Amino acid sequence: MSVVTYEIKDEIGIISVNYPPVNALSVHVRTGIKESIETARTDASRAVLIVCDGRTFIAGADITEFGKPPMSPSLPEVLATIEKSQKPVIAAMHGTALGGGLETALACHYRCALSSAMVGLPEVKLGLLPGGGGTQRVPRLTGVESALNMIISGNPVPAAQALEMGLVDRIFDDNLLQNAMAYAKELVDKNAPLRRVRDITIEPSSIPDGFFENYRTQTTKRYRGLLAPQNIISCVQAAVDLPMDEGLARERELFMELMTSTQSAALRHMFFAERTSAKVNGLPKDTPVKQILSVGIIGGGTMGGGIAMNFANAGIPVCILEVNEEALQRGMDIVAKNYGITVKKGKLSEKAAQSRKALITGTLDYNDLKDKDLIIEAVFENLELKKQIFAKLDSICKKGAILATNTSYQDVNQIAASTKRPEDVIGLHFFSPANVMRLLEVVRADKTSDEVLATAMALAKKIKKVPALSRVCYGFIGNRMLRFYGRESQLCLIEGSTPEQIDNAMQSFGMAMGPCAVGDLAGLDIGYKAREALTDEQKGEPKTYRIADTLVEMGRLGQKTGAGYYTYDPATRQRVSDPKVMEVVEKVAKDLGITRRKIDDQEIVNRLIFALINEGIKILEEGIAQRPSDIDVVYVFGYGFPAYVGGPMHYADTVGLKKVYDTICTFRDQHGEAYWKPAALLEKLARENKTLEQWAAQQA
Ligand code: 3HC
Ligand code: NAI
Numbered sequence: 001m002s003v004v005t006y007e008i009k010d011e012i013g014i015i016s017v018n019y020p021p022v023n024a025l026s027v028h029v030r031t032g033i034k035e036s037i038e039t040a041r042t043d044a045s046r047a048v049l050i051v052c053d054g055r056t057f058i059a060g061a062d063i064t065e066f067g068k069p070p071m072s073p074s075l076p077e078v079l080a081t082i083e084k085s086q087k088p089v090i091a092a093m094h095g096t097a098l099g100g101g102l103e104t105a106l107a108c109h110y111r112c113a114l115s116s117a118m119v120g121l122p123e124v125k126l127g128l129l130p131g132g133g134g135t136q137r138v139p140r141l142t143g144v145e146s147a148l149n150m151i152i153s154g155n156p157v158p159a160a161q162a163l164e165m166g167l168v169d170r171i172f173d174d175n176l177l178q179n180a181m182a183y184a185k186e187l188v189d190k191n192a193p194l195r196r197v198r199d200i201t202i203e204p205s206s207i208p209d210g211f212f213e214n215y216r217t218q219t220t221k222r223y224r225g226l227l228a229p230q231n232i233i234s235c236v237q238a239a240v241d242l243p244m245d246e247g248l249a250r251e252r253e254l255f256m257e258l259m260t261s262t263q264s265a266a267l268r269h270m271f272f273a274e275r276t277s278a279k280v281n282g283l284p285k286d287t288p289v290k291q292i293l294s295v296g297i298i299g300g301g302t303m304g305g306g307i308a309m310n311f312a313n314a315g316i317p318v319c320i321l322e323v324n325e326e327a328l329q330r331g332m333d334i335v336a337k338n339y340g341i342t343v344k345k346g347k348l349s350e351k352a353a354q355s356r357k358a359l360i361t362g363t364l365d366y367n368d369l370k371d372k373d374l375i376i377e378a379v380f381e382n383l384e385l386k387k388q389i390f391a392k393l394d395s396i397c398k399k400g401a402i403l404a405t406n407t408s409y410q411d412v413n414q415i416a417a418s419t420k421r422p423e424d425v426i427g428l429h430f431f432s433p434a435n436v437m438r439l440l441e442v443v444r445a446d447k448t449s450d451e452v453l454a455t456a457m458a459l460a461k462k463i464k465k466v467p468a469l470s471r472v473c474y475g476f477i478g479n480r481m482l483r484f485y486g487r488e489s490q491l492c493l494i495e496g497s498t499p500e501q502i503d504n505a506m507q508s509f510g511m512a513m514g515p516c517a518v519g520d521l522a523g524l525d526i527g528y529k530a531r532e533a534l535t536d537e538q539k540g541e542p543k544t545y546r547i548a549d550t551l552v553e554m555g556r557l558g559q560k561t562g563a564g565y566y567t568y569d570p571a572t573r574q575r576v577s578d579p580k581v582m583e584v585v586e587k588v589a590k591d592l593g594i595t596r597r598k599i600d601d602q603e604i605v606n607r608l609i610f611a612l613i614n615e616g617i618k619i620l621e622e623g624i625a626q627r628p629s630d631i632d633v634v635y636v637f638g639y640g641f642p643a644y645v646g647g648p649m650h651y652a653d654t655v656g657l658k659k660v661y662d663t664i665c666t667f668r669d670q671h672g673e674a675y676w677k678p679a680a681l682l683e684k685l686a687r688e689n690k691t692l693e694q695w696a697a698q699q700a
Helices: 027-042 075-084 100-107 122-126 134-142 144-153 159-165 176-189 211-222 228-241 244-259 262-276 302-313 325-344 350-358 383-396 412-417 450-462 478-495 499-509 515-522 524-532 546-553 579-591 601-621 628-638 647-655 657-671 680-688 692-699
Strands: 004-009 012-017 047-052 089-093 096-098 110-114 118-120 170-172 295-298 318-321 360-363 374-377 402-405 425-430 439-444 466-471
Touching: 004 027, 012 027, 012 176, 027 047, 027 075, 047 176, 075 100, 089 100, 089 176, 096 100, 100 118, 100 134, 110 159, 110 176, 118 159, 122 144, 122 228, 122 262, 134 144, 134 228, 134 244, 144 211, 144 228, 159 170, 170 176, 211 228, 228 244, 244 262, 262 628, 262 647, 295 302, 302 318, 302 325, 302 350, 302 360, 302 425, 318 325, 325 350, 325 360, 350 360, 374 383, 383 402, 383 412, 402 450, 412 425, 425 450, 439 450, 439 628, 450 466, 466 628, 478 499, 478 515, 478 546, 478 579, 478 601, 478 628, 499 515, 499 601, 515 524, 524 546, 546 579, 601 628, 601 647, 601 657, 601 680, 628 647, 628 692, 647 657, 647 692, 657 680, 680 692
Parallel strands: 012 047, 047 089, 089 110, 096 118, 110 170, 295 318, 295 374, 318 360, 374 402, 402 425, 439 466
Antiparallel strands: 004 012, 425 439
16 A cells, blocks of 8 residues: 555545654655645645644654665655645644654645644754754744754644644644644635745844854753754754755755764664664564553662652552661652652642652551562662562462562572562662663563563553663673773772763763762762672772772762762762872772873773673673663663763774774783673674674574
8 A cells, every 4th residue: 555645535635644653754755745746736626735644643754764875755855845836735733743744744834733742853862953944944933942942952842832832823632634624625715825934034133142152052061962953053043044945955964964973873773772672582472461550669768769659650559568667758758859859840740749649658568569460679689688578479479460679680580489480570670760760671580471571571661661671690781781881990090090080081972970970979888888798709809999998988988978089069069079089099009009100081981981892792692682782772771871872882883893802902911801801792793894783683
């Protein structure tokens, strides 16, 4: 069946797009729309409607075509054909009219929408700008500032707001096709003019002096390191300064510049990575999924409370079990405080916060968990304690309940073995703060059933998390890799760097925070306590942890004690360098016989990031992760890795595996094989001159 059909009904030419799942503007859709408009030029229709079948109006250009040779007709050609039509063309939108979809509507002469529709230009999230005239037409309709806010945030707006902004002319509550046809007839009956957005001019004198400079300064601060917002500002400025056709040409030029950038390639990679990570290789499509209508959480501490909020936010009642009233109250208070902050920020109404809080109850009695569909254990990180709890859950919970652990490191197989139903046991590893971080590492133990796994993946979507599947190993995907990143930051520090240099270098690379600042935020005592449970051999060489231990022993636990790698102003939490830290660093280096040297920023970035990459590739070799892009999902959604770099695996491909391999070999020659043994798969792919993406495609 054709993806675009055209027919005349009651004197209205109706162009219907039917290209599931989201009616993206593939070459077939573009061709179909253009040909239909050309047909309408000479037929008996009096006006033309563009509508879409399925769940949404056109949701944008077809992202799978990006990076490939362009295919005619281009979107600008199609839109020019629509705009030039001598009969009014009306877009009728439902679902999400995004990117090229909204731009198609903006090239029409009139626009109507269902009240439930959302419209937006999310291209910036793909490292792009609207390349179908969006940067020229939106400011002509909404004014420059609203246009900039909409295009640079990339966030869609509801139809009612779009109406107020001037992007939409008419809204209906239901029966889109019928109402849109009536609207089209009304327009032709009253001989409504062919309203072309291009004919509007923006009066330059309406823009305050210095407006664009100020906007650019704010944007540079807010969207650190990103190219697309900068190019968007240039395009919108062109909408003011240049005639339409020159503005469109400028938009095209800056769009193509972004399309060929590594930032956009990375963000497009992340778009598909996020959607692929929920797919489990080999899991039959018809695997049944259990209903999760009630949840129990054991342990209402830092993680338990945050995890509970995710379920309450999705309307699922959740009961937290604690050891005593005091601990329970503490947990409930943290939940209440977190909701309070969200309300204060204006992101949630007081009423909604109250109803969500009402879904979270507390108990000290295991019997209250016996009918729950899912239990998530989030008690202290202690294997014996977790095993005891799972044995107890096994004796109490109803048949078929899913028993999950939020453990960061412990062996989920051993935890499962403490029950008589290991097939129902799984790891659901949330990230802190659990109500904010979008990653959910789903840990598949040896005996976890397909049904439990499929349910966990579906549940992640329901609670708005991005799942990534891991097999069992120490630290799973994320924390296992992070140890090597942490090791290198400690080594750079002791060998010659400072906390400021390391953090600045990593922030310039794009990390949300550098490793020393992250340590201070999380609390340096966490790592200290974890090391206490290890043998000397497990801990590794003192140079990899002695500085951190010394700071903890001095009472410098990080932000919570006002000092760690930095000192913190108690009022503002602003960090300040502290010479005492460098005294510690220099003394520990001297005690351990290390002569400090000058280390440059690039070495810091390479050592920290290549350590992540090497371990990530070992994780792939071992089958712990299903695919490289899942590792990227873990790092972007769980560890603040910059999405515009695309995660460590995509970054490795961008740098080139041969270069990564050669650099790791140089590190091995300098620092020894114990730290820098190149992954065998890295060596193989480097020799074959292949990328991880090519390797993944072969495995699929
Ligand atoms: N091109 C190609 N495939 C797309 C696509 C697009 N624009 N948008 C979504 N898809 C695919 C997804 O990859 C997914 O495929 P899969 O089922 O094989 O994994 C499928 O459609 C369904 O997508 P979601 O799982 O995301 O479905 P949701 O219902 O949750 O969300 C959506 C729907 C809101 C439309 C969301 O998919 C979305 O935000 N899509 C991207 C929209 C976008 O960025 N548009 C701008 C594109 S760039 C552009 O238009 C340039 C122009 O200015 C020139
Ligand atoms: P926490 O110390 O803040 O909270 C643990 C809670 O469990 C406490 O409130 C305690 O009273 C309760 N508890 C202890 N024994 C219990 C029992 N027998 N029955 C019921 N409740 C009990 O710890 P946190 O940080 O919340 O960690 C919990 C788990 O989550 C650990 O396994 C940890 O590794 C994991 N995790 C922690 C992350 C973090 O950043 N804090 C991130 C991801 C996972």
